[in-house]
Amino acid sequence: MKWRVIKLEMHDPYMNLALDETLTEFVGKEFVKPTIRFYGWKNSAVIIGYFQKMKDEVNLENCKKNGIEFVRRISGGGAVYQDNDGGLTYSVAVPKKYFENDISKCYRIVGDWIIDSLNNLGIKGEFKPINDITANNKKISGNALSIKNDCILVHGTLLYDLNVEKMFSFLNVAKEKISDKFISNVKERVTCVKDLTDVSKNDVVNALIHGFTKNKEFDFGEWEIMELKRAEFLSKNKFKKDEWKFMR
Amino acid sequence: MIGMASKKVLNGKLVTVLIDYHDMIRKIRISGDFFIHPEESINEIEEFLVGLDVRLEKEVIEYKLRNFIRMRDIKLIGFDEEDLTNVIKEAVK
Secondary structure (H helix, E strand, O other), rough: OEEEEEEEEEEOOOHHHHHHHHHHHHHHHHOOOOOEEEEEOOOOOEEEEOOHHHHEEOOOOHHHHHHHHHEEEOOOOOEEOOOOEEEEEEEEEEEEEHOOHHHHHHHHHHHHHHHHHHHOOOEEEEHHHHHHHHEOOOOEEEEEEEEEEEEEEEEEEEEEEOHHHHHHHOOOHHHOOOHHHHHHHHHHOOOOHHHHHOOOOOHHHHHHHHHHHHHOOOOOOOOOOHHHHHHHHHHHHHOOOHHHHHOO | EEEEEEEOOOOEEEEEEEEEEEOEEEEEEEEEEEEEOOHHHHHHHHHHHOOOOOOOOOOHHHHHHHHHHHOOEEEEEEOOOOHHHHHHHOOOO
């Protein structure tokens, strides 16, 4: 199986989510090769899981005040805050028939690529079921999976930098919980690459590319024009719409 | 009547239900940080639950849910039918 690898690019949050859904369509129907993409966030955003309720999860008032977007993705799981400075994200899209049909195995396979990437940075990562990677027993990467249009999409984040106080100012955590103790508890459970080693964001991107492409046949590729058009359509007509954002 | 309950299940996922009911479920919204595959089948699960008598024994509700989910080949990840039943029962207490 030959892969298309799309190097790090920055998009706004709606386009990032729309490109992922577009991938399920184009990869699932085999119009394009199985694809691995790396991306960042032009604007900071809170991204909630498909089954979450926007008003429960997101501090909408604070987001609006600070120009933080709030969006719903196509996969389940929990809310994440993606800072335009701190989040490195990746998506893997494969036709269903080529990938393991066992969901926990899919997480495991991509989890091993992340562990290889961390290893390239001198960080020992461990897979923590269902969908997390830890380093020093703290979460450093979270992943989610969607099966759609005959495609398996696994996407996730490797935390490069982390500002817990900022993150929780945009998430709806009971005010009484955002105490010093709460923040220090989170810091005990979550870590980031910057906490563990002195490397640049570019080094992490290269480590991810090497980790994800190890032992694979691949070409660095670009989006097809039709994919970009489809993603722009989905961005405008689905992901930006309140009926999608506030679906639950 | 409106009932609501949330539960953090064994592996840390949160399941929340909001129910409009009067003996029978009139409307139900299930939300949380779990996974259901395919994702859209959450609507089928909610539709299936409408009309369900909340006075039924927990085991009966769980059995009905399990059958429906198996029949439709729906996969729940991070929670199961028992968790969902427990939250529904809690919401209508």
